Amino acid sequence: MCGVFGIFGDPEAANIAYLGLHALQHRGQESAGIVSAEGGRLHVHRVMGLVQAGFGPKELATLPGDRAIGHVRYSTAGGSHLRNAQPFAVDYARGSIAVAHNGNLTNHELLRERLEAKGSIFQSSSDTETIVHLIAASTQRAAPDRVADALREVEGAYSLLLLTSDEMVAVRDPMGIRPLCLGRLTRDGRTAHVVASEATAFSLIGAELVRDVEPGEMIVVDEGGLRSLRPFAPQPRRLCLFEHVYFARPDSTIEGASVYDVRRALGRRLADEHPLPVGDASDSVVIPVPDSGVPHAIGFSGRSGLPFEMGLIRSHYVGRTFIEPQQAIRHFGVRLKLAPNRAVLEGKRVVVIDDSIVRGTTSRKIVRMIREAGAREVHVRIASPPTAWPCYYGIDTPTRAELIASSHTVAEIGRYLGADTIGYLTLDGLVDSVREVEGRAGAPGAPDRYCHACFSGQYPVAFAPSPRARHLRLLGS
């Protein structure tokens, strides 16, 4: 997964991009980069690791100009190398261009082969480089037209930001799989346009959310202002449900729907679908796996009437489990990150709420930890359906073989975890809940307007069944 941020029209563009990327840090911690434009030139700085570690006053001073785009990355393919860091920036016939990409192109291997056959060279293993080659190959004159030309050839998910010396372009793929939103920052009487993967980035910098970039929309910002283009044939919207379930920050809003509200609604629906077995309610507690499970657990607690407590305490000094690239750290990380709170758990019937289960190894350790802290019963409730299919649209899920739900029934999973009972939200429950919150915002998606491929196996975009590893030929930094 990745996060993108762009700003056009503020004298401190790079500084603000730095803050915007910090707010999107949860979307990728492997590398960070900012490209600014001034005087007909692009200025680039990219680093491995967190934004705050790699960008200081000295680095930001090398990024002049009133326009900038930035990127935080978690690798979905290729090694963990600076070479794959974004924004990707090149010179081509029409000048320089930089691209920041959130998503994944499903036909990029084919495109890459075609481009290589014509003589193109590739320096990274990222699909983003493919986009730039297509832009360079376009016969159009204006940058936005070239970008549209290029994107008409690609398939898959993308929320893109592009920067040239003259304009910033933001595009969301026709199905709108990944989020992207548009805002306005007014400082000292001057208004800049801002674009970000999530609206929480606007909140930090004091910008105002204007609206979401719409599926298939291309927004061009230049000295003359902002234009909205529709270069693609319309397609049904297919918003990624996993953004709501887990990925986005709870204070973000996606197409009008508060992520926090959605998660609470998921928790409420989960309580309806999988209530605690009949028993003594007076010694039952609902606890989240923090922090991602907190809103779901608040919803479950509210609907079930069982008290919400913090039965697991999270350390502030370890990063997000799902996003760490090395298995060893992830493995060890569970105990380093979460501590059982015996005062809450001892002697209790514990309902533990999590957003999803990937491999099951972490959940199993959590169940054991809760039981060792004295819980009488442990009831696992998951606020989404079983994750049984890999994502090909930008989320770094493991292969099918590693997804526990792809080869185990729910009952088997419950036994593996050591839970007394287990309940997953139904897909209908998930879709209904999201629609309900979207509805309150005035714009409920039709039931089939979501991507739930990771739960259902119904992929809205065809993809090469077994992506070859050819683009990994070049290894290293």
Next chain:
Amino acid sequence: MCGVFGIFGDPEAANIAYLGLHALQHRGQESAGIVSAEGGRLHVHRVMGLVQAGFGPKELATLPGDRAIGHVRYSTAGGSHLRNAQPFAVDYARGSIAVAHNGNLTNHELLRERLEAKGSIFQSSSDTETIVHLIAASTQRAAPDRVADALREVEGAYSLLLLTSDEMVAVRDPMGIRPLCLGRLTRDGRTAHVVASEATAFSLIGAELVRDVEPGEMIVVDEGGLRSLRPFAPQPRRLCLFEHVYFARPDSTIEGASVYDVRRALGRRLADEHPLPVGDASDSVVIPVPDSGVPHAIGFSGRSGLPFEMGLIRSHYVGRTFIEPQQAIRHFGVRLKLAPNRAVLEGKRVVVIDDSIVRGTTSRKIVRMIREAGAREVHVRIASPPTAWPCYYGIDTPTRAELIASSHTVAEIGRYLGADTIGYLTLDGLVDSVREVEGRAGAPGAPDRYCHACFSGQYPVAFAPSPRARHLRLLGS
């Protein structure tokens, strides 16, 4: 504030100390250190910054032996230099000795002058060095007797761990101001003794909590086992209440009382003492300042019947506000760390719960942030009395002049924050709540058995009214 951890009798002593310190990381992030003993020698490694950043397999391999003590530090005096990192380790006539200290000696300037007059030299500005000089000056033969000799001369708060090649010594000051607890780790059929500032460290390493080290108790662990000594004249216990209010981790237990339970009780009492003004309950929410205010807010919500929600979302990528040494970062840190969750706040009467207010600058920004996110009313509730007095026993509070409550009435503070109403817990409410939870654990402290100097100005130990800066003569690393 600082954290200490010790282990005696496990072949991987340094590795376990590393994990133990990680669990105590919230008690100090400025420096970290471990000293192990093997073959009559002490092995030392100390670094600036976090435990996980400064200790890797290579560093841990330089720390052999089956006994080790460790320390995480937040400077209470002196500069932020490696020289002041702990454990403090020296050679003296009887061998080598290392000391890890949590607390603060109130008479150390006088002791230092006396020692210097006799010819002692000082290399650090920490009071810990004073303790070591006193140990070296003792005429006793055995290390524990020398330590007792030394500590009879000091005044103030200390939870100490000492390591020589032959023994580990743990001491808690006669008033028991700082916590310290004793545990047992059994691995591969071998049992090691462990000591830590908080029991959460035992939880991580899989050790069992045996009991708290008692005020005035000295525990000596050597090859022959564990002995408990009582070298000091008995004094009334004076446990620091701020550990319960803010400092300790909620999953820790201090003298039998769960910190989480205490905090929930504080929240309940706060709801009784300062309920929301009469109004429409249907649009009211209780939100914590995360993470420290969460248990208090759960308590407040439970008692008041108003719903608990996460109205402020915490970034995982910035450290703990209170503990950062530089004003600039702390200042900027509020926005980088907390984001308003508009879905929860908009149009609502918001009760925001925090554990305490120090300078007031952070709270003021939080109130403004909540209001800008659309809250109709903002009611501030603080789960402790006004913090009006500096701590001289080991917590890094600012000077009196910087404590907003030392020069402003509660009403003035409320106006400064921009709150509709404000309510602080009473000192009676605080003491009663702690006693209530201690009572459930079977051992309620008498009402006067706590240190609440930071709230009341009643200092249990006299201190030099204006500590001179003489020990700061030597600056640098």
Next chain:
Amino acid sequence: MCGVFGIFGDPEAANIAYLGLHALQHRGQESAGIVSAEGGRLHVHRVMGLVQAGFGPKELATLPGDRAIGHVRYSTAGGSHLRNAQPFAVDYARGSIAVAHNGNLTNHELLRERLEAKGSIFQSSSDTETIVHLIAASTQRAAPDRVADALREVEGAYSLLLLTSDEMVAVRDPMGIRPLCLGRLTRDGRTAHVVASEATAFSLIGAELVRDVEPGEMIVVDEGGLRSLRPFAPQPRRLCLFEHVYFARPDSTIEGASVYDVRRALGRRLADEHPLPVGDASDSVVIPVPDSGVPHAIGFSGRSGLPFEMGLIRSHYVGRTFIEPQQAIRHFGVRLKLAPNRAVLEGKRVVVIDDSIVRGTTSRKIVRMIREAGAREVHVRIASPPTAWPCYYGIDTPTRAELIASSHTVAEIGRYLGADTIGYLTLDGLVDSVREVEGRAGAPGAPDRYCHACFSGQYPVAFAPSPRARHLRLLGS
């Protein structure tokens, strides 16, 4: 200037490349890189700074395979960024390819424009990327044929190493401006082919010098052995004389001629052309500007009969003046690097020998330093003609305006330096001396078979008169 090293057929290819690059470190200190090939993949590691700082056991372990090429770089254009580090490695239609380049293409701006017009994108500002695009654009099938195709389009100086998964290719431009030599390393009964910019790299690794790669020769090494190809139309050889004067290591041999012997011969000829004015020989000394001036001074001393002494002592802790990129450091560096040896200089007529003068600022400080140390007279002797023209073939000389000899007569330079007398070697003297030493090796070049453009302004290859800065559009790392 840059250095290249390649090896094919040794199980420790990357380790040996590491050593080879260390021996070539004097040719470039800005960045270093190694690419190895194994299992159909290329493995890359590139760093800023010295070889020994950026490559340790951990990095070398990521470079498996029995073939590798490496590069040390001093930037001739573009910023000092990792992006411009070499070897340059990409994927293209026929697989992966890596290129290490010493030299400079004089028509690369034109080629780049042409390639961009066809849709190519450029990520670096180096001319090396242009070569790779040309290779990718070739319609030939086999890699060596594609390389030949590509190089037929370029003009300028190049000694190139290329690595694919199947072969290593070494090419020297038709005029042989930059050196390149071929060797053989036998270890454990297995023989590997090695190629390096200078034979000193073979000396370090224990390899045997076979011969120089000939101007216009392309050597292809694969599993089947070594082939020599002649893909270009023959041209007169034009070996760079500055390699002999300054750049190459004295223990290297270029086309049979020992660099050390050449430098001694230059010193002897200089003594003939510019003897010390008549005076008391008993108090005269010949001193070099160390280390580069040492062999020239030994030659001058031998011919003149005046004693050779070390009148300037070089610090071991500062790098090579000529090669440091920042003016500030170069400026300050003179005093940090060279100290006057009063015991040698005081009261003496001092002949100070240097290989060349670029800006004159360093020489001026040296003359003053010698005089302040008590020298009665200071006679400057330079073992090459005045450097009055910039190099467009790979040596990082400053612009014409900065070259003191482009705007000052020899007499003016002498006055500027504060020298009593000054003498530069004549171009005839230089050419004759090199020919004499080459003659001893059996192969004297014809008098017009050298590139002495920096001295004469006679450029053997036409070049774009004012290279545009267009390729600098993209700044940063």
Next chain:
Amino acid sequence: MCGVFGIFGDPEAANIAYLGLHALQHRGQESAGIVSAEGGRLHVHRVMGLVQAGFGPKELATLPGDRAIGHVRYSTAGGSHLRNAQPFAVDYARGSIAVAHNGNLTNHELLRERLEAKGSIFQSSSDTETIVHLIAASTQRAAPDRVADALREVEGAYSLLLLTSDEMVAVRDPMGIRPLCLGRLTRDGRTAHVVASEATAFSLIGAELVRDVEPGEMIVVDEGGLRSLRPFAPQPRRLCLFEHVYFARPDSTIEGASVYDVRRALGRRLADEHPLPVGDASDSVVIPVPDSGVPHAIGFSGRSGLPFEMGLIRSHYVGRTFIEPQQAIRHFGVRLKLAPNRAVLEGKRVVVIDDSIVRGTTSRKIVRMIREAGAREVHVRIASPPTAWPCYYGIDTPTRAELIASSHTVAEIGRYLGADTIGYLTLDGLVDSVREVEGRAGAPGAPDRYCHACFSGQYPVAFAPSPRARHLRLLGS
């Protein structure tokens, strides 16, 4: 070995100390430190590694004041840790004091035991800490008197600089084993006093050498100016001859004698004592092991009439062999550092000149390297007597067992090296040569006024026969 530098009375004291230490870098590369004084406080910065790596503008800005002392260190005992870096700085009863020490105290174990018995604690393993304890224990009032008091108790070699907030004190031990010299720096009409281990440091900063600090002299510089004291009973001078043979820089002057002149004289005497065996002089060359052997080889060449050539080329990118702490690097370092120059060596009778032989392993590799480069004969000439005894006065020699000359005859050493002939200078030859150069400077030492213990085993100061490792109890950083 170590180097010290001090300055009193220049507004940029720390900057100048930085330059001074750079000039003394050859005396120690393990750690570097500067202490400045301003406003009654000492300011400290110490780092591992080279001066130029650890001190930048930011660090120097933390060292205000017009007085400073500095130190570069190569550890003679204790681990390679920042804790042992100097200057050593402490607080004691009379204020703060910092000490920079070159030398070694032979009775410091006894003193340490005595101090520990009285209650002193030790944090480092260096003998310098002992000096500070003695200063603190003195009953005198003024700092210089306390220093004198302390030094009357120590035995061994020391050239010391001390800094308090009010004065800088420089002391040389009564036998003057280690050098120390006094200078004057005039800038902007203001004159500062400077002190350094070697006069080359004055040369770099533009200061004037006034004279050597005399054996047993204590120089006190304060606001009132400079005073010379004689606090010790006079003893015969015992200057370390190894400073002349190897350690000092050739451009330095020790007690009036140019180190360069001494080395040339040693080379001449060596040529007299051990001429090349009768043979064809026309194909003989004299080559140094660079850089330290260069002046000796120039002397040998001049006296013998055989031509001086650079037969071994030194890489600029590897540090000084003798001084690297790890055997592995030293071992590998020979080939990385020196390359044979075949043009000089092939077919020749080679006389290779080195200053000394320690273990013999390096020399052996050099002989083999020369032979492999085609030399017909290799004749080793060493410009000092066999090094058969360890140094207890501050030079980091290996133990006796590792010194090849302690267990092998000269003939055996020659065979081990693989030399055709070998010749060491006699002790008489060494002493005579030094006296001869000193004589030219007007002050020849009496023949018995030198320390040549490493050659003769005649130690001028008694020492504990087997220094115990007790002070190594504390390991780590």
